[in-house]
Amino acid sequence: MESIVVTGVSTGIGKATTQILTERGYRVFGSVRRQLDADQLRAELGEAFVPLLFDVTDEPAVRAAANQVREALQGQTLFGLVNNAGVAVPAPMLYIPIEDFRKQIEINLTGQLIVIQAFVPLLGAEQALKGKPGRIVNISSISGRNGSPFLGAYAASKHALEGMSESLRREMILHGIDVIIVAPGPIATPIWEKAEHADLDQYKETEFYAPGMKFQKYAIRNGQNGLPAQTVAKVALKALTAKHPRVRYAVNPNPFMSWIMSSLPKRMVDAMIAKGVGLKKQSLAR
Incomplete structure (x- = not known):
């Protein structure tokens, strides 16, 4: 039985990925933060x-888990690692508490590297293990290439994750370990329930409060109407098992519209988004 490590499996994409992998006969080592x-x-x-x-930000705990997996593998390589754990805290960049900014970078970027460094020996970087080298699948986001207002910290972390993944993919050629990005658009997961309860009242006295509330409603509606997490899970499975995988898989409910938006001039997209959430300059009080 081949073994795969998946992080952040209590809900959403991580849970769906774990379900589909176990159904396909894989043993999944899945990370959670609560014993329950x-x-x-x-x-x-x-x-x-x-x-x-x-x-994922607790390096000693991650390394202890890697040792647990090592013992279970009994000298065999790990088939795959799916880095899924992540968090989004919406806020305008001018006023986001630095603690909230650091939290998203720490979990969405630094935590991914902590996990990779701990498990990459088991994927085949350690030559003494038996079996083919495994693959790393990093779950990014549409925000890995686009920056939405009020999701600047999240977008920064995902842009960085994609850059790190590309560098790592080229470095891991040395060990035969592939690194693949899966970048979902709006997905119907509990992250949108958390977004609905995000505290934007702390920005009530700023010029960004009204646009922020409008964007929050849009993002929640977009997410609730998004693709099921199982759709992303199937793509993650493909990334792990395809004979000739792509370096990046985009998973979007409306690929044609995404293509249209990516083809438009950036300034035009800026104007469309600004109009949609009320970020037009003349709306500011002077």
Whole structure:
């Protein structure tokens, strides 16, 4: 039985990916932060699921989990690593608390590298292991190439993740380990429930409050009407198993519209977004 590590599996894309992988006969080591989630998933998925308890930013805990997986592999290589854990905290860039900015960079970027460094020996960088080199699949976002207002910190982390992934992919040629990006657009996951309860009242006295509330409603509606998490899970499976995988898979509910938007001049897109959320200059009080 081939083994795969997936981070952030308690809900959403991580859980859907774990489900489809166990259904296909893989053993999944899935990271969660709470024992309750570990117990529930174990009961739901059976012996093919092995919980790992860690936060991706906790380096000692991640390395301890890697040792746990090493023992279970018994000298074999790890088939794959899916870096899925992430967080989005909406805020205008001029007023976002630096703590919130750092949190998103730490979880969405630094945490991914912590996990990669801990598990890459098991993927085949350690020559003594038996088996073919595995693959790394990093779950990015449409925000990895586009920056939406009020999601600047999240977009910064995902842009950086994609740049890091490209550099890493070229470095890992040395070990035969491929690095693939999966970049979803709006997906119907619990992250939108969290967005609905995001506290924008702290920006009530700023010029960004009204546009921010409008964007929040748009983002929530867009996410709730997005693709199911299982769609992304199937693409992650493809990235792990395809004979000749792409370097990047975009997963979007409306590929044609995404193509149109990417083809328009940036200034035109800026104007369309500004009009949509009320960021036009003349709307500011003087």
